[in-house]
Amino acid sequence: MKKHIVVIAGDGIGQEVTAVGKQVLDAVAQKYGHEFTYDTALIGHAAIEATGNPLPEETITKSKASDAILFGAVGHPKYDNDPSAKVRPEQGLLGIRKALGLYANLRPIKLFDELLGASSIRPEILKGADILFFRELTGDVYFGEKGRSDDRDTAYDTMIYSRYEVERIARKAFEAAMTRRRRLCSVDKANVLESSRLWREVVQAMAPEYPDVVVEHQFIDAAAMLLIKDPRRFDVVLTGNLFGDILTDEASQIAGSMGMLASASIGDTTGLYEPIHGSAHDITGKGVANPLASILSAALMLDISFGMKAEAEEVVSAVDAALKAGYRTRDIADADTPDDMILGTEAMGSQILTQLASVAENQVV
């Protein structure tokens, strides 16, 4: 198959990890006889520096013309400490989600057995946890009207949802639940928020269409607690943009580290594949960032956008094999990891490529 991929590396460690993600895509293409062509585009702080705009028009045009996007990260500490900045790197990410209509953010949370020791949660609580989050991505308080009073002493944001927005993401979540353990937990704050009451109404109204799916509703505060207390009770979790942002970062502790988590942002056209970790400027350029989330994002791309199931599984198996062989990046190492098994970004990438090459012989999939 021929596929055209735009790499939007963005800021901080985004550059380092997408470089490795792309190598893995190349290796897969070569092995399976696919032809992947690439282009690059700017976003975030990198785009502001080059063009003054966190989301140049060209980035949108290139993205729309591609079959999929491999995304890095956006953000820069400069803006975090300057709440009054008008132009911000994050506008690039929010803008591209909106421009491409990427309304569903899928975040699979699954612990590789070898990482049971890397989490702050007890292994016996974690073992077997396997959650698929559906976070709505183009609505909510992220995109509602916001502003300041004239004296700048009052600031507001609008949390807003329309029925069709809830319906389309809920449908994806229900359908995913049908292919999994058939449990759906919808998370809202319907005891306080009107937008949550609409959310709950819509999910309740759709439930009878999926009689095999057991639906439960949890308030966000309870969900944030239950996720840590008993992660195995969750199968598919469906929630809004803000609550999803919070819960999925929290859930990274289930996977041992943020450095392990991939996400797919999909809509009706081009999908965008992105680690859930951020730009991590504290470790940028040091060559220590964990590339596995970018590699697993590439695997999601193969699976979801290209329908290449076998290829995707092979990438996941390669990651598993590298972990089984004892290789770790710093963020997922524990006290028992020997120093020489703690690899940098590129060395971990090479391990995965080696595993991909050897999987060819033992055919894991």
Add this chain to the structure above:
Amino acid sequence: MKKHIVVIAGDGIGQEVTAVGKQVLDAVAQKYGHEFTYDTALIGHAAIEATGNPLPEETITKSKASDAILFGAVGHPKYDNDPSAKVRPEQGLLGIRKALGLYANLRPIKLFDELLGASSIRPEILKGADILFFRELTGDVYFGEKGRSDDRDTAYDTMIYSRYEVERIARKAFEAAMTRRRRLCSVDKANVLESSRLWREVVQAMAPEYPDVVVEHQFIDAAAMLLIKDPRRFDVVLTGNLFGDILTDEASQIAGSMGMLASASIGDTTGLYEPIHGSAHDITGKGVANPLASILSAALMLDISFGMKAEAEEVVSAVDAALKAGYRTRDIADADTPDDMILGTEAMGSQILTQLASVAENQVV
């Protein structure tokens, strides 16, 4: 000292646990020669049943005339599954917070050593964690304008903060940090929300007044992750109403169980003392609810509203002693707890009263 306390037990297990909290207050009064008088008032579902109103005027009048309020819980599953209900138990709780100007919600999160085993988080990550949350309680998306479009297909809530609201709670948090480990973490979502940018501006502007306090800012998604990954990095955490609701429930896992956590809601007048757990209708009337959060709420009342430090410490010591003696309620029991050490609500209350009596002799404080 003479003090007048209004007991607002509310719904579900609120009734059972406040009954025990009151017994403990009585025991303290008797022992120290204080005179506590009591009144009761209705709220929530209980108030709706009796009067049609989740917050009867009389409840506000009685509360304003009191020195402190011992609060139970509000909520009823009936409303949770009916997003279109106009009158809701939670309106009682939100209403009383607003009516009494209880803008600062303090939630101390401290693990009793004996409960290291009750948490889903690894003991070595938890040990020594000691966090004091300041959650803003009368602003944010809880109280901003909310509504529906005419066709009811679009729903919105307004997240809104004014400078003075942020300032007054931030001041309390900075002052508390000065009496503790002098670290303040302010949590917001300033990379996306205008109300968070105002929040961050205000906290940044106040920081120079407290040169001894090390201030950091975290985004809510990162904070939700860090709280589990490394709870000991936090001392005082300052945040808004919605983010505080989520983080403090999540943080209950640090204390082993929601059943252990007390809160104080304070403003310029009468303070309200409340477990952070909810009405828990699934266990209501079974006599198994953990009364320790209500007892610890009573201790906060003694300390904060009445300035009775010794009395408050004695109550906390009594709880500690009961746990050391091996007594548990079901929610904080683990696999090693012998059956006969698992107590119901009243029996755990009696243990605390016994400990209070014996502390008199060995003077722990």
